[in-house]
Amino acid sequence: MDKPTSNFHFKFMSFGYKFRDFFLPRKNILKEVGVKPGFHVLDYGCGPGGYIIAAAEFVGKSGKIYALDIHPLAIQMVQSIASKKATDECGNHLFRLQNWITR
């Protein structure tokens, strides 16, 4: 796809992913994939950012997560997650989520 979907479609998809991520946590997928401490991960087509917290926890302080999406709402959502999580329970390593590739 070379154009972002409508905002309505993106929000609807994001709402659906909340249920998916609740019943099928993304950390299980990342464990299966074998993401390890120190990895640099590019979440290409990150959407609302369902993978990024779990990914940041897996890669730890020595790793890095990049999130890329064509949709501006995705970037807003991911930046919001990063700024909230950077200041609370997840601590240092989530500051690295500020290093976004935004387009």
Ligand SMILES: C[S@@+](CC[C@H](N)C(=O)[O-])C[C@H]1O[C@@H](n2cnc3c(N)ncnc32)[C@H](O)[C@@H]1O
């Ligand atoms: C099906 S959603 C998956 C979202 C996320 N990976 C997840 O599973 O929670 C696909 C995402 O890819 C993005 N996308 C589609 N084409 C893209 C492109 N050419 N470059 C970057 N992102 C793209 C869409 O905006 C959408 O957020």
